[in-house]
Amino acid sequence: MxxxxxxxxxxxxxxxxxxxxxxxxxxxxxxxxxxxxxxxxxxxxxxxxxxxxxxxxxxxxxxxxxxxxxxxxxxxxxxxxxxxxxxxxxxxxxxxxxxxxxxxxxxxxxxxxxxxxxxxxxxxxxxxxxxxxxxxxxxxxxxxxxxxxxxxxxxxxxxxxxxIIDGSKIKNGHKIIALPSSGFHSNGFSLVRKIFPDFNEEFEGKPLYETLLVPTRLYYKPIHRLLEEIEVSGIAHITGGGLIENVPRILGDGLCATIDTSKIKIPSVMMELEKRGNIDRLEMFGTFNMGVGMVIVVNEKHAEKVLDLLDDAYEIGEITEGAEKIILN
Incomplete structure (x- = not known):
């Protein structure tokens, strides 16, 4: 043959x-x-x-x-x-x-x-x-x-x-606004799989894999609706490395993102992962999006309008001056 x-x-x-x-x-x-x-x-x-x-x-x-x-x-x-x-x-x-x-x-x-x-x-x-x-x-x-x-x-x-939005217009005093993620999106799954080895286990009344496989949120429509109305100083997609690695990418020298983590709405599945894996909170923020899929930076005078235009957006901090690129309080 x-x-x-x-x-x-x-x-x-x-x-x-x-x-x-x-x-x-x-x-x-x-x-x-x-x-x-x-x-x-x-x-x-x-x-x-x-x-x-x-x-x-x-x-x-x-x-x-x-x-x-x-x-x-x-x-x-x-x-x-x-x-x-x-x-x-x-x-x-x-x-x-x-x-x-x-x-x-x-x-x-x-x-x-x-x-x-x-x-x-x-x-x-x-x-x-x-x-x-x-x-x-x-x-x-x-x-x-x-x-x-x-x-x-x-x-x-x-x-x-x-x-073009490149972060060059970001200044001290600008507000940092979060757009929620739909879950883990597509990052950190090597750690997720280590802590959750059984994807069929029940979590909040359904198989865990249904929660894990919720697709990455698409932000095109809300962001472009925003861009038609106001000037946005910077946008960061919160992927691998979480807020800690991605927000500094849009900041110029001498600027720092000061974020109040108590304002962040962390999904319950991430809280469960943290607890079950005995993972340090800083490690969580440096690995996962922690419920924040996109960060928008705007002049403080536009902040209220952003919150009006985008139903689920909320403020999590502001731009300050300092040598550190990001501070999580």
Missing amino acids: SNTYKSAGVDKEEGYKTVDKIKTAVAETHNKNVLNNLGSFGAFYQIAGYKNPVLVSGTDGVGTKLKVALDSKKYDSIGVDCFAMCANDILCHGAKPLFFLDYLACGKLDSEIAAEIVMGMVNACKDNECALIGGETAEMPGMYKPGDYDVAGFCVGIVEKDE
Whole structure:
């Protein structure tokens, strides 16, 4: 019997099935700026309506949250996570997402699972008025075990050059406002899995994996609603490293984010993790978002309007002067 690609572990037909399952839904994310269809070697996106456009890009994956999804056989939220981690990053600079591409690698391709993951991306793209214009599915036996998947992607957005948000306008006295997260988002799951080894245990009346797999919140709509009304000095996406590592990224020399942690609404699942794992509170704030998915910094005169415009936003501190970049009180 002669050798074939299939005998080596790669089933091209399953790849074709994946494309068939997703191509109609993917096309629904396209708009007049997408100039070609799925299947070309490259994807084309034309830019119109900007005076001095700057492209802003971001790439990310889902990390070991994937393990929770794979073990729980619940795949629909992972695609949302992948898109959100990229789109929320570029949003920190005021960029509107234009298009997204994904990369899916596995040991043995199952078109049903792959399609479910991509459909999460499709739904997230629709919610953010973004086109899913391409991707790559790689079946890699020997690199990944059957049943293993890895997901990554990248998003390209656009902003007028004179509207870029980079933290340079942040000044002493500006207010720090939190937008809540939807949970752990896609960070810290190596520690989560260590402390919560049984994803099926009951937590607050339902299997724990349902809480752990709540997808990363998408902030495009509330942030852009805000940008239409007021000038925002800085935005930080609170990902790996939590507030401790991410807020200082937007601060200039001599400025410090002074945060009152008693004001932060920490999710109950994070409190349970801290208690069960005997984890120091500072370690928690340096690993997880602790319930704060995005931080917005605004001039104190705009703070009240931000709270009026964004129902669930709340103030957690202010910018002060000092050598330290962040102080958690």
